[in-house]
Amino acid sequence: MDPEIPSPAGFEAPVILDRGRHHISRRDIDPDCLKVLYRLSGHGYTAYLVGGAVRDLLLGRRPADFDVGTNAHPNQIKKLFRNAFLVGRRFRLAHVRFQEGKTIEVSTFRRKPTEEELAAEREEEAAKAAEEALEGEADGEEAQPEDGPGGAAADRMPGDAPGPVEGAVDGRGAPRRRRGRPPLKPIAYGTPREDAFRRDLTINALFYDIATYAVIDYVGGLEDLEARRVRIIGDPDTSYTEDAVRIWRVLRHAARLGFAIEERTAEAIPRHRDRLAACPGARLFEELNKDIKSGAARAFFRSARVHGVLSRVLGEVGDLYERSDDRMDKLTTLLGVLDASISSGGSPPPAVMYGLLLWPWAETLLAGVQGDRPKALYDAFRASGSAATVPKTVLLEAVHTLVIADHMLRALSDGRMRWALKERPLYPEASRVASVLVDGTFGACEDPFSEIYRRRFGTRPRAKPHKYRRRRKKAPQPPPPAA
Numbered sequence: 001m002d003p004e005i006p007s008p009a010g011f012e013a014p015v016i017l018d019r020g021r022h023h024i025s026r027r028d029i030d031p032d033c034l035k036v037l038y039r040l041s042g043h044g045y046t047a048y049l050v051g052g053a054v055r056d057l058l059l060g061r062r063p064a065d066f067d068v069g070t071n072a073h074p075n076q077i078k079k080l081f082r083n084a085f086l087v088g089r090r091f092r093l094a095h096v097r098f099q100e101g102k103t104i105e106v107s108t109f110r111r112k113p114t115e116e117e118l119a120a121e122r123e124e125e126a127a128k129a130a131e132e133a134l135e136g137e138a139d140g141e142e143a144q145p146e147d148g149p150g151g152a153a154a155d156r157m158p159g160d161a162p163g164p165v166e167g168a169v170d171g172r173g174a175p176r177r178r179r180g181r182p183p184l185k186p187i188a189y190g191t192p193r194e195d196a197f198r199r200d201l202t203i204n205a206l207f208y209d210i211a212t213y214a215v216i217d218y219v220g221g222l223e224d225l226e227a228r229r230v231r232i233i234g235d236p237d238t239s240y241t242e243d244a245v246r247i248w249r250v251l252r253h254a255a256r257l258g259f260a261i262e263e264r265t266a267e268a269i270p271r272h273r274d275r276l277a278a279c280p281g282a283r284l285f286e287e288l289n290k291d292i293k294s295g296a297a298r299a300f301f302r303s304a305r306v307h308g309v310l311s312r313v314l315g316e317v318g319d320l321y322e323r324s325d326d327r328m329d330k331l332t333t334l335l336g337v338l339d340a341s342i343s344s345g346g347s348p349p350p351a352v353m354y355g356l357l358l359w360p361w362a363e364t365l366l367a368g369v370q371g372d373r374p375k376a377l378y379d380a381f382r383a384s385g386s387a388a389t390v391p392k393t394v395l396l397e398a399v400h401t402l403v404i405a406d407h408m409l410r411a412l413s414d415g416r417m418r419w420a421l422k423e424r425p426l427y428p429e430a431s432r433v434a435s436v437l438v439d440g441t442f443g444a445c446e447d448p449f450s451e452i453y454r455r456r457f458g459t460r461p462r463a464k465p466h467k468y469r470r471r472r473k474k475a476p477q478p479p480p481p482a483a
């Protein structure tokens with residue numbers, strides 16, 4: 001990137017870095033995304049690569065996803081791509097699907113929602129949450145993030161309230177009306193400039209224009225990238241009021257990129273962090289899920305503690321991590337191991353990731369529990385006031401894993417391992433968690449706990465529980481012959 005980046009005067013005209021002044025190459029852009037960009041552009045539409053992908057390419061990192069912004073309206077996009085599906089209740093996004101489940105998200109430029117629109121969105125969101133809660137009660141299931149944990153990152157923000165829901169438009173492309181809800185107002189589309197200003201961070205609002213290969217910056221993002229700092233677009237108080245999840249996103253991007261947080265952006269956090277608890281639980285879980293598997297979980301959780309965000313999203317668990325240096329030290333050590341594994345290509349299952357996240361809290365709790373230990377942990381977490389709704393299956397698996405891991409740790413001190421636990425479905429996860437707790441590594445083999453046990457006690461455990469035969473009663477012995 002050119003070190004001499006001109007400041008955008010009053011943010012009126014964008015800074016344009018033409019192709020010779022940055023090093024984004026089309027080779028680094030996903031080929032399917034390039035197809036989408038070229039097709040839109042070939043049909044006379046403006047087509048930009050937008051969001052995190054431009055940021056990451058400028059930093060020489062591999063983007064997690066490639067999103068496209070355009071002035072084509074959703075129905076026009078749909079006409080251009082046979083493989084496009086309109087998603088979102090106000091049909092504002094198109095998902096263009098390619099092989100192996102790859103999706104390129106194409107959104108029409110839009111502007112910031114007005115106060116009135118925001119209020120309507122919040123009402124919609126509350127109605128949907130209430131509806132989901134009712135449906136959830138009926139199904140005995142809890143709210144799940146709509147993309148599923150780790151699903152495609154939706155370009156979601158206020159104005160998108162409920163997130164994309166495939167098929168939420170009727171056959172003619174009009175929004176489908178759901179039971180008892182008022183009809184939806186049409187979406188507010190905007191110019192590229194307006195689209196840049198409705199985003200969260202300056203470094204996330206850069207555009208790469210496929211027609212000119214130039215990078216376009218309306219908000220001072222290039223300057224902030226150069227200075228390695230994360231800055232909210234516009235006034236942080238207004239931005240956090242519109243959407244408190246942006247606080248989380250500030251911490252995430254600073255932690256992931258090793259960037260500083262710009263002063264006003266950081267200084268406004270304490271005034272708004274309480275709002276996080278009021279955000280939809282499924283959305284908060286989605287955010288949590290991104291960070292836990294980002295490879296920078298340790299840095300993120302440390303920062304979330306410093307900024308008082310942990311207690312707002314993880315209830316008593318987060319509160320404990322904020323209050324206790326000892327618990328937090330333990331957590332950062334465990335997350336450090338998790339990050340190292342993920343950074344070297346590992347993909348630990350959710351039971352392991354959430355097990356490690358909860359262990360420093362669960363450890364003390366388990367020490368005092370008799371009886372049904374998984375249930376005790378599960379209930380304690382549910383009663384802890386976590387604003388992030390950890391889905392039932394994820395939480396159940398995590399607590400079962402922890403209870404087995406806890407038994408393993410005790411077995412390492414008293415030598416009394418119940419090998420029957422090997423038959424449990426979560427034994428392999430527990431074996432890995434125990435290995436991290438004891439050895440600080442995930443271990444190289446399938447069952448690292450057995451290796452640790454063998455090292456300590458010299459016997460390799462059997463796969464099946466040992467079957468003891470009942471000893472035959474000894475026949476009475478004749479008295480020894482008299483000497």
Ligand code: ATP
Pocket residue numbers: 050051052053063064065067153154155156157158198199200201204205243245246249290
């Ligand atoms: P990642 O590398 O995690 O995908 P990202 O910056 O691409 O990071 P996404 O969650 O994929 O983040 O969102 C895509 C883009 O949508 C962001 O770069 C940002 O411009 C915009 N965005 C996402 N969430 C918000 C929000 N809450 N408020 C405003 N803009 C947002």
Ligand code: MG
Pocket residue numbers: 051052053064065066153
């Ligand atoms: Mg992204």
